[in-house]
Amino acid sequence: MIPVAEALDHLFSLTPQLGAETVPLVQAVGRVLAEDVTAQRTQPPFAASAMDGYAVHRGEMQIGAQFDVIGEAAAGSGFKGVVGKGQAIRIFTGAPVPEGDFFVVIQEDIDREGDRITIARDPGQGDNIRPAGGDFKIGDVIAAPRLVSPSDIALLASMNISAVPVIRRPDIALISTGDELVMPGETPGPDQIIASNTFGLKALLDQHGALTRILPIARDDVDSLKTAFALAEGADLVVTIGGASVGDHDLVAPVSAELGMERSFYKIAMRPGKPLMAGRMGQAMMVGLPGNPVSAMVCGAIFLVPVVQAMQGLPATAPTRKTARLATPIGANGPREHYMRARVEAGEITVFDNQDSSLLTVLSAANALLVRPVRDPARSAGEEMEFIPL
Numbered sequence: 576m577i578p579v580a581e582a583l584d585h586l587f588s589l590t591p592q593l594g595a596e597t598v599p600l601v602q603a604v605g606r607v608l609a610e611d612v613t614a615q616r617t618q619p620p621f622a623a624s625a626m627d628g629y630a631v632h633r634g635e636m637q638i639g640a641q642f643d644v645i646g647e648a649a650a651g652s653g654f655k656g657v658v659g660k661g662q663a664i665r666i667f668t669g670a671p672v673p674e675g676d677f678f679v680v681i682q683e684d685i686d687r688e689g690d691r692i693t694i695a696r697d698p699g700q701g702d703n704i705r706p707a708g709g710d711f712k713i714g715d716v717i718a719a720p721r722l723v724s725p726s727d728i729a730l731l732a733s734m735n736i737s738a739v740p741v742i743r744r745p746d747i748a749l750i751s752t753g754d755e756l757v758m759p760g761e762t763p764g765p766d767q768i769i770a771s772n773t774f775g776l777k778a779l780l781d782q783h784g785a786l787t788r789i790l791p792i793a794r795d796d797v798d799s800l801k802t803a804f805a806l807a808e809g810a811d812l813v814v815t816i817g818g819a820s821v822g823d824h825d826l827v828a829p830v831s832a833e834l835g836m837e838r839s840f841y842k843i844a845m846r847p848g849k850p851l852m853a854g855r856m857g858q859a860m861m862v863g864l865p866g867n868p869v870s871a872m873v874c875g876a877i878f879l880v881p882v883v884q885a886m887q888g889l890p891a892t893a894p895t896r897k898t899a900r901l902a903t904p905i906g907a908n909g910p911r912e913h914y915m916r917a918r919v920e921a922g923e924i925t926v927f928d929n930q931d932s933s934l935l936t937v938l939s940a941a942n943a944l945l946v947r948p949v950r951d952p953a954r955s956a957g958e959e960m961e962f963i964p965l
């Protein structure tokens with residue numbers, strides 16, 4: 576058994592780097608920028624009014640000063656003439672401010688009679704003008720790699736970038752193994768259950784940019800598993816679920832070995848998730864996850880999500896940890912790093928009583944994995960502990 580951190584390092588060294596593709600702007604969210612993108616224009620392209628009001632020459636701006644309103648500047652159509660001494664223009668939010676040194680007085684501080692205005696109240700210091708290029712300038716760079724957020728989409732649009740270079744989505748093939756499994760919606764036999772792991776894992780990995788395929792369930796026989804591996808052809812990452820332990824029907828290790836899998840490691844000092852294996856299989860990376868539903872999902876969060884991120888060129892790092900104070904005491908940990916299902920609320924973390932690795936209700940109620948190092952001593956309420964948010 577190897578430590579979790581060592582397993583993650585092995586996984587990163589197996590991780591392929593994927594190529595790039597260009598996608599329409601609206602499809603770029605959640606993808607990783609493949610190359611630096613440069614702004615095609617300056618924003619705002621002109622000095623723009625930040626408020627509805629009146630533009631006057633800055634030097635003439637004082638309480639009691641009066642002006643003739645000689646024209647209007649609206650968003651989309653600026654004032655084309657010249658503003659002389661003692662003159663003002665009506666101006667609206669987003670409108671270009673005329674050339675020169677102006678001050679926009681908001682309309683709440685103005686008294687107007689016909690086309691004559693008076694600055695009736697103190698307009699304060701701010702001139703209510705957004706300078707040209709105050710947001711960004713032509714040629715400004717958004718650097719790759721970067722996970723594109725909804726805010727980035729707005730920024731890219733504003734930069735007039737309609738097609739975005741991103742890393743292609745990792746092609747992941749998921750294979751559930753076991754005679755006991757049927758697909759959701761099917762009618763299970765008396766000794767059967769519904770395959771859940773592939774669905775939870777697809778949801779998790781696709782959330783991080785993958786394009787995950789759920790392959791037909793492999794039965795507990797060599798030919799069926801070989802067929803499933805053949806269907807995974809072309810994937811960047813092939814993930815099997817179940818059949819990883821030491822039972823007579825646990826065929827993943829022998830069959831993958833027969834198909835040429837060069838194993839990097841097998842078994843981790845981790846709870847849940849001990850019988851994890853990984854290696855290279857032809858062009859693809861292969862990971863064999865344990866079948867217990869919580870083990871599969873926890874391994875997905877701890878190992879597969881970082882791998883999916885690294886495949887797309889993001890930094891190869893373990894999931895981010897935070898800290899919270901223990902709400903109730905917990906006993907000492909054993910020889911495996913323990914990822915305990917827990918709930919964090921208002922800065923306090925409560926560990927669920929039942930940590931059995933089959934309990935999806937507990938996993939679903941959890942929003943955190945409390946991380947217990949190997950042989951961590953008993954902990955009292957109030958002690959600060961590390962956790963990984965789910």
Ligand SMILES: Nc1nc2c(c(=O)[nH]1)N[C@H]1C(S)=C(S)[C@@H](COP(=O)(O)OP(=O)(O)OC[C@H]3O[C@@H](n4cnc5c(N)ncnc54)[C@H](O)[C@@H]3O)O[C@H]1N2
Nearest residue numbers: 751770771772773817818819820825849865866867868870
């Ligand atoms: N003698 C030993 N027995 C076991 C050991 C051990 O060290 N010695 N390790 C245990 C641990 S830890 C785990 S974890 C499991 C992992 O076993 P497998 O990876 O071989 O998984 P299976 O036996 O195929 O399944 C375990 C459990 O999970 C259910 N399962 C499997 N796939 C799915 C799926 N896609 N969706 C939902 N549920 C699934 C399966 O029906 C079993 O109930 O081994 C322990 N045993």
Ligand code: MOO
Nearest residue numbers: 847848849870932
């Ligand atoms: O370590 Mo197993 O992964 O207990 O469920």
